[in-house]
Amino acid sequence: MIEIRDVSKTYGSTVVVDGVSLTLPKGGLTAIIGPNGAGKSTLLSMVARLLPMDSGQVMVDGLDVARTPGDALARRLAFLRQDNHMVARLTVRDLVTFGRYPYSRGRPTREDQGHVERALGYLGLSDLSERYLDELSGGQRQRAFVAMVLCQDTDYMLFDEPLNNLDIRHAVGMMKLLKGAAKDFAKTVVVVLHDINFASCYADHIVVMRDGKLFLQGTPDDIVRPEILSSIYATDFAVHDLDGHRIATYFT
């Protein structure tokens, strides 16, 4: 269970995350949605201890992320950032192998190699594994970073916009993979999404942020409604029932 208790972050005089309290139960896929600048990335960065919070507390499985030793947390929680940039020249396999660092301290065992191969396979990167990251397309690189996070094999996995740069096939594949991890391996997956229909079709739980605050939360049935979506995004929505899913349209 991830418990976020009254967490705030301020830059200068601007409050970007404003007293957010949120409990994410163990297991299942949670989607975080909200407009640009709502504070989604900031909140996740604080949960993943990359950014110090100004007030509040985050507990993961009862461990305070601000106090727990980093290596213990790294075996429990993994985080994919929205923007990833590497100075070092790495191959895809090198990068994914780093996901095993919390366990192997840079000396991967046979078991670690197995994790690496599986992660590469899940994301369709086996053929690209010896390529350097700067020789990949944007979507291929994004998949390599996701593979690294999967390889870390933690109970809690946070992804900030994992569908960035992905084509339709790979976006659907990614969501199925994450859903499968939540369902079959009892992982707790938290995903920031901008595509409301992916959230509607795959999430067990949707959390909406707006202006640094927790705006709403609920099941897809609660959230994917025209009047609610309009109040989040200030855009006109229509919602249709298609094959048992609620699909929002907003293109015209």
Next chain:
Amino acid sequence: MRRNPLAILAILALIALAAAIGFMTIGARGSWSFILSFRGTKLLGMVLVGYAIALSTVLFQTITNNRILTPSIMGFDALYGLLQTLLVLVFGAAFISGLDARLLFLIEVTVMMGFSLILFRLLFSGALKSLHLLMLAGVVLGILFRSLSGFLQRIIDPNDFLVLQDRLFASFNSIDSQLLGVSFLLVGLVSAIAWRIGHSFDVMALGRETAISLGVDHQRQTLVILLLVSVLVCVSTALVGPATFFGLLVANLAYIIMPTAKHRHVIPAACLLAIITLVGGQTLLERVFAFNTALSIIIEFAGGLFFILFLLRGAIR
């Protein structure tokens, strides 16, 4: 076919060995026991300095995530220059030349370590929030030291100034053998610590966020590595004078010729390249061409050309 890193390291080691043998034997006349001890200490000195400069530059570039920085950006070179200027100004060149080399070494290392400890205290106490601010403070202090030295050098006795100028150029072949023991001890200590925490270097090179995500205590590790780097820089600067551009050169060469960015490949490669350049260069210069130009000048010149070339070709990222 991707190049095999171990094969490259083996080739580099062979070239380094050849350079060392060349340095010891070419043009040797007279008593072997004299030559072995005379040239041997010089060789050891160059190996030690090459190793220290290469290791410190690679580690510094790892924690700063930047491949065109050297530890000199923290103001070490400038401080060394100011210290030498002050010593010559206050005591006179004759006194400094007559001073026990070990005492001088002690003074230099103490002052430079003291300086870095003050900088790190600022970082640790939270007065400076990030490594970038620390570097900025180093840059500003470096400018201050340089202008101070420049001013003082103007009021120095011209004869003393000549001596001073000589001291401010790195000279790799005049390392005092009395200083080798203590230098080896310090560098050995640093290497032992580096070896113990070496598994985290590759992760540190991925940047702060990724390193933390993978469970590395990034702030602590940065501080430890920074301390190691400053010991190495102090030792090498006190031994030969400011020569950090040389580190930039061998580190970047190592990144280019090694197929992976792993530290267990890049660090040995950079160290071997440094040894090859120093020992090989000195051999060619002294024995083959009978030149008396300082090797450091040629390294800076050739290194500068090389660097511009690679910047233009975009090989350095």
